[in-house]
Amino acid sequence: MLGERIRTLRKQKKMTLEALAGDRLTKGMLSQIENNKAKPSMESLEYIAERLNVTISELVDKVSSTEIRNILNQTEKLYEGFKIYFRDKEETIESCKKIIHLIQPYIHIMNDSYEAARLLEIYSQCLFCLYDDQWEIYAKKAATIYDTLNLTANRAEVGIFKAITIFLEHRYKDALQIFLEERHFLEKSHYKIDPMTKVNLDYHEAAFYSAIGDSQGTVQAIERALDYSKKEKIYFKTDDIYKLAAFEALLGSEEQKFRHYLNKLKQFGEFLEDENYIELCDVLFVEYLINIEGKYDKIMPIIDKYVEYNEEGQIATGDTWNILQKGKAFYYVHEYEKSLKILLAVTVPDYLNHPVDFGIYYIKDTYIALCYKELNNMDKAREHAKIAYDKFLPIPNSIFRKLCIETYESIFSN
16 A cells, blocks of 8 residues: 555655655644555655655555565565475474565565565465465466566576475376476577576476486486586586485486495585585495495494484484484394384474485385394284385385385285
């Protein structure tokens, strides 16, 4: 509303009612205008706009550029670190509510600028996280503005977001289809796609293909992204691409490719001096030792670098994946009671959405079944073998799914 825009601009410029009213308006009249209880004449509007140092069109037709820029700056601070994958987390919900409260008064009076499109984009994501179906309306508005301004990178992000909303419902084939349609539209309607956006699209395409178990599509997208990155000498998402490539090689039991990409990822982590990458490489290598080489004696020393113990010798702290690996390691050294104690306490993180991630954690019930089998508790062995089997049925084939099915068939054949 006009009155609210005048009040907001006045406060942004730290002007009192008296200062804005000047010698041409009364404080009371200006207060009524700000509260939308009185409509200013064109002469008064010209005077107010002049005092606020904005144009009449900014005041009447749309929210001013200065005001919308200020709102965007506040929004970006709240949005920093925001991830729609964690839509059910309390902190995400609270951030969404704050962002919506900030943007909502301006949502229907924005201009067609980049700032407006960015606000609409963030607003749509927050609505999605709060399970409000109207998110699509505002995502579409943001996309239209980005298309008009030929802001290809931003437009690509809206398309990726649209596909991810389907992905989070675990409709992986539909998500891939939506993504491919969005990519086709972008490549057809935008004059040129910048290198970073192209790599970003290739990376997401690989991730979507991986989710449906299409190894050929995944590998093609990965190699396309890496070849183009090397050609253009850019390193955007290089770590994510190497990570995905290493996972894909591991799932397909491709030893040479796995070692190659694992080494690349480790070099990247050493270059950044980021210990998280080194830990990731180690935990991936443990999966390799278990599932491909079968060198179980090498597992424990690697895991123990990342798992801390209390005075009673129990695990005190450690990443969930490493703790899961510890449980598996105890199984392979025939410490079945210790293995069970750890594995039964492992919970599947609630933020997982990719089938590969599900496979990593769902396999815990297979190992629980194997431990119970060794301890001659066949009822419990069958129970957990069935739990794992049911979870793996909708997931694409992988080393984890193969072990699950083999274990299930072995236990139920007895």
